[in-house]
Amino acid sequence: MTVFQAIFLVVAVVTLGGAVMVVTVRNLIHAALWLILSLFGVAVMYGLLSAPFFTVIQVVIYIGAIAILMIFAIMLTRRVAQEPGSSVNKGWWMAGLMSLVLFTALVWMFSTWSGFQTTLPQLPEGIDTIKVLGTALVSPDGYVIPFEIASVLLLAALIGAVVVAWERKT
C-alpha cells in the first residue's frame, strides 16, 4: 500500500463516517458539525486529485457559507430541533434499502466499465490548471454561457432569498 492509498483510505473513512453521522444523529447542530467534517474530508479529496482550487473553494463555500447558514437556520428554528419523537420518518428502512440497492447497482455498473481501473496519469507539464480553468470559464469558445447563467442564477437566488424570508410588517 502506498502513502497515497493510505491517505485516501483515512480521509475516505473520516468523510463517510461523518456523512453517516449527518444522516443519523438526532441533534441537528451536531449533524451540521459532522457535515462540516465530512465536507472537509471532501476538500482533502480534491487536494488528492490535484485540484487545489477546489479544495479552498470547498472550504470557502461549503464550510464558510453553506454550513454556517445551516447552523443559523437551525438556531432560528430551534424549537423544532429539540422536538421529541423520532428524527426519521416511518419509511426510513425503505430509504436505507433503496440507498443500499443504488450503491450496489452503481458499483456493479462501474465495475463492468472498461475505464474503471484507469491509473493516475501524469498531469501535463508546465500548465497552471487554475489559469486554464479561469480562461476556460470566460472564453467564448469555453464555458462563458454557463458561467454567466450561473451568475444570473446566483443573483436570482440572492433576491429570491430576501423576498421569501422577508418578514412583512402588517
Place this chain on the structure above:
Amino acid sequence: MSDPVNSISEWLRTILSGWGLSEGLITVILAVLGVVILATIVLVVDIMLVWIERKMVARFQDRLGPNRVGPFGIIQPIADVIKLLIKEDILPDGADRFIFNIAPIFALATVLLLWAVVPFAPTIIGADINVAVLYIVAIGSIGTLAIIMAGWASNNKYALLGAFRTVALLIAYEVPMVIALLVPVLLARSMGMQTIVAAQSPWYIFVVPLAALILFVSSIAELGRTPFDISEAESEIVAGFHIEYTGMKFGLFYAGELLHALTVSALIATLFLGGWRGPFVDQVPILGPVYLFIKAFLVYYLIMWVRYSFPRIRIDQMLGFNWKFLTPLALFLLVVVAILDKAMVGVSQVQYVLVMLGANLLIVWGTVIILRTYARVERKRVGEERAVAIAPESDLADLVGQE
C-alpha cells in the same frame, strides 16, 4: 550565511540521510520541524503582543500600563499566563462538552494556519501555493466556525447573541475583504504570495491605496475590534461568545484575537507594503523577515490606534456601512482597476502607476463628496423634532395636532 534557513535544512537533510532514512521520511520530518518552529516563533511573538498591546493602550489612555514585573513590566504576560493556567476550569451547566472544549483550539489554530502562506524572504515561506489568497479567505471562514461553536456550546444567551452578531459581521465584511484582496491578485496576475510580493515595484499601496484602505477597514471588522467590536460589547452582552470561558481556554481566545491582529497586519504588509522587500534583501535574505515584521508592526500600530480612538458603532450602522457603502465602493474600484489595467497595456510603468493612483484618488474624492451629502441629509433627519414616546398612530396624530 546568506540564507540560514535553507542551509540549516540542507544540513539536517544530509545528517538524516546519513542515518539511513528514506527520502520521503526526511521530507516529512523536515516539514513537521518547520511547522513546529514557525508556530513556536509566532506564539512567542504572541506572548509579547500582550505586553505591547497593554503598554500601547495605556499610552493612548494617558496611563503607565504594566510596570511592576520586570523592566518596563515586560515579564507581565508570563505572569498573566501563569494566572490563567492556575484558574479553575469551569464547564457551564448544559454545555456541549466536546464542542465547548474544541472551540478555543479552533480559534487559535485558524490564526496559526494563516502563517503558512506568509512569505518571510524570497526563499522562506511555509507553502508557496498558487491559491494563497483564496486560502486566507478559507481559513478566515473556519475562524467564523470557531466562534459559532463557542457561542452555541456555552448554553448561554449572551454567548449565543454574541456569536450571532459576530457571524453576521464576519460574513458581511468578508465580501468587501475578498473584493479588496482581488485587486492585488489582478495587478500581480497570480494568487501566490511570492508572486504578488515579487510583482510589487512600487508597493501596491502607492498604486491602489483605496484597495489597501478597504482591506484595512474590513480587516478591523473581521478582527472584531473597536469600532466594530459589537461581538463582545461589554455594555450590551457582557463578553459575547467567550463569556463562559475561564482559565487557559479563555487564554486561547485572547491569544488568538491578538495574534489574529498581527497576522492580518502581516498579510496587509505582504499584499500592499511589499512584504519582505527592502534595501539589500537580495544579498542578505535574512533581512526579509526583519522588514516584514517592521511593516507588520506598523500596520498593527495603526489597528491599535483606530481601536483606542473610536467609539463602538451600533450593529445596524455597521451592517449598513458594509452593504450600502463599503461593498459597492469595493466593487466599483475593482471594475475601474480592471478596465484601466486592460486599457494600459504597453504604457511605461511610471505612467501606469500615476494613472492608477490618480483614478484611486478620484474615486476617494467622489466618495467623500457623496458621504458629505449623506451626512448633511442625515444630520437634518436626526435634528428634526420628533414625538419621543412610542404611541399608536391615532394618538401620535393627536399629539402632533396639539402642537
Place this chain on the structure above:
Amino acid sequence: MISLSYFLVFAAALFCIGLYGVLARKNAIAVLMGIELMLNAVVINLIAFWRFRTPEMIAGQAFGVIVFAVAAAEVAVGLALFIAIFRRRNTIAADEIDLLKW
C-alpha cells in the same frame, strides 16, 4: 497504485448516504444536508473523471464550478423558504408541510 475505482466507489457511497438522509429525515434542514452530500459526491466524480481520463481538458473542473454555484443558490433559497415556512406554520418537519394552500 491508486485507480479511478477508489474515487468512484467513494463518491457512490457518499451519494447513497446523502440519498438516505434526503429520504429518511424528517427535518427539512437535515434533508438539505443530505442534498449537499449528494452534490459533493457529484463534484468528486466530475473532478475524478477530469483527473484520470482527460487531464488535458478542463471541462470537468468547469462543470464543478457551475455545480458549486448552483449548490450555493439552492441552499440560500432553501433556507429562506424554511424560515418563511417556520414563521407561518411553526414547523419545518418535511412531512407536516403538506398543505398546498393555507
